[in-house]
Amino acid sequence: MKNLTIGFIGLGLIGGSIAKGLKRANKEHYIMAFARHRETLDAALADGSIDEALDGVDENLTRCDYIFLCTPVSYNEEYLTAIRPFLRKDAILTDVGSVKTNIHEAVARMGMEANFIGGHPMAGSEKSGYQYSNDHLVENAYYVITPTPLSPPDKVEELKGLALSLSALPLILDYKEHDYIVAGISHLPHLIASSLVNLVKDKDTPEQTMKLVAAGGFKDITRIASSSPVMWQQICATNRDNIQSILGDYIEALKKVRTAVADGDEQAIYDLFDTSREYRNSIPNRSAGPIKKEFALYCDIVDESGAIATIATILAAHQISIKNIGIIHNREFEEGVLKIEFYGEEASSKAVDLLTQCRYTVYHKG
Template sequence: MKGHVFVIGLGLIGGSLALCIKQKHPDSTIIGYDINDEQCKLAKMLGVIDEIADTIEAGAVQADLIVISTPVKETEHILELLNELPLKNNVIVTDAGSTKEEIVKKALCLKEKRITFIGGHPMAGSHKSGVTAAKSILFENAFYLLTPQEHIEKDKIDILKEWLSGTKAKFLILSPEEHDYLTGVISHFPHVIAASLVHQAEQTSQDQNLVTRLAAGGFRDITRIASSSPEMWRDISLHNKKVLLTLLERWQTEMEKVVTMLKEENGEEIYNYFFDAKQFRDELPIREKGAIPAFYDLFVDVPDYPGVISEITGYLAEENISITNIRILETRETIYGVLVISFQTEEDRERAAQCIKHYTDYETSIGP
């Protein structure tokens, strides 16, 4: 396809979408805008975009496809602005936000001008941010949720899918309401719980100094998502307030059930509670990408001596395997420590495991 694509918001998601479109449709012109001028300059320098728009107005009026990749509250303001502009008749507008019902309602103003808006949510991310973290493989095999309204013609959806086909994602069509409920259950609600666990640990640490030290292992891993942008999660929580309140009420009921089991010392029910949770969790897809970014961690049992980290990373460098993060878990009682290495993809993690096995006798695992 050939045309002008205007990407508003040149962070990780917007930049990665721009790369995917540019790679699949090399004859198209990618125009970018970001409120941060430095992000625009970096995007142009890195070849993520072809041109920089000085304003949203300047980039939007010539676009055949407009991709809004900004915080959800900002997306609402941008939709209002687009409604005031003389856009092309055949332009398609989409977004990449984590909530859909409020956004789609706001986009109804475009319907009166016969402008096609199709809500979108690529369910992939990274632990890094900014356009420098953008990569064309970010969405590969991830779910890409589209939430078109009933009046949107199928051929418009097909055109958008073709524009986005370079993501190599799996497209699913949902209603905005269904989208917000599902993402509430498997993404928004877990973020609230993770934040609450961290708050509880922080409060406990005021009396127990060892909390922060012991939390360096598994606790830090299960609460990783609490490190996400507070501004973003403030907006998402307010947008999806109705779903979150329902889920929190159910959570309170669930915790009351646990309290009852513990007070009654009902060993059989407690066992079944954990067994049923384990069974359902173990049946979840391992290699599928979901709403929360996957962590491709490799755990390596290494002896505690100087130079062991450089030894391992040296082997990985020889095999041209890139890592995204590395750390040692300190909560060990033996002379061995656990080196935790994070990778960008499942393939990189598998290659790393084979590499370490080839060069050393250190045990590796991918964790639970």
């Protein structure tokens, strides 16, 4: 990949991680950045992730081959307006937002489609801020790329190359298709989890017995209700058409379930569980959905030769049996690159202690 001059507007968890990853892939990339907090820029200069700190969105951006917009989606249009005068005719502006329609529509209104290619690295965590960024955050994660009708094909290929240089998995999608897909496999499950938790809270006994005995399946399917309220408020606001559509379909499906239960329709109930089991079991382990199994840990590792084998050897040496192990490709709302499943809670807990002692960063969510 040729040496590029790359600008960043926003340098939080995602922006900082991409900047670090690009520097790791090619130290000759020249990276400049603007962030609201000067201490963020000072930290990035100090650790070598960027070469130049900007005081604002200004003429320095005319030197950029690529500009990554990594700010909250509610600020997209404001920054598009600010960036536009400094965007070279042959330069590409891309973003990292988890909803694409709003920015694509704004870009079209402003006549910037020939300079824009949408992006969505499906990696992240509950934490935010540059201090939590790392150069391997998007390794083995899907990096969705959403071109406009006017995006130059050679630039789309070049952006795919940048994603590959980060060891990510580029995936080209239409932006409307992207937003429909994430509404079903990410946004709806979060709404279901949060509403189910609130239902149990409201229907609990005065002694809170439901809360006392809640475990297993309930905790598995509601874990994602612990995600950031601010982030999910913005996601629901920006993808509301897709969410309300698929949520309506889900409500109709629940009505059918309620009717089957009320009527004692054993065949319909059996079919519900049978078809869902078949489809759930057909989902590849590498594409982790929002519902996790009970006895699992997530381990942050760098993608290098022997990394997984080393962990497997450590566990085997201590007689810990592994049920399943694999790389998480969609970890936008997960922490950890490697998912390891165990047969029981004791093995899972023992593995957490052991890998922590070996200085691995481990996330254990029950």
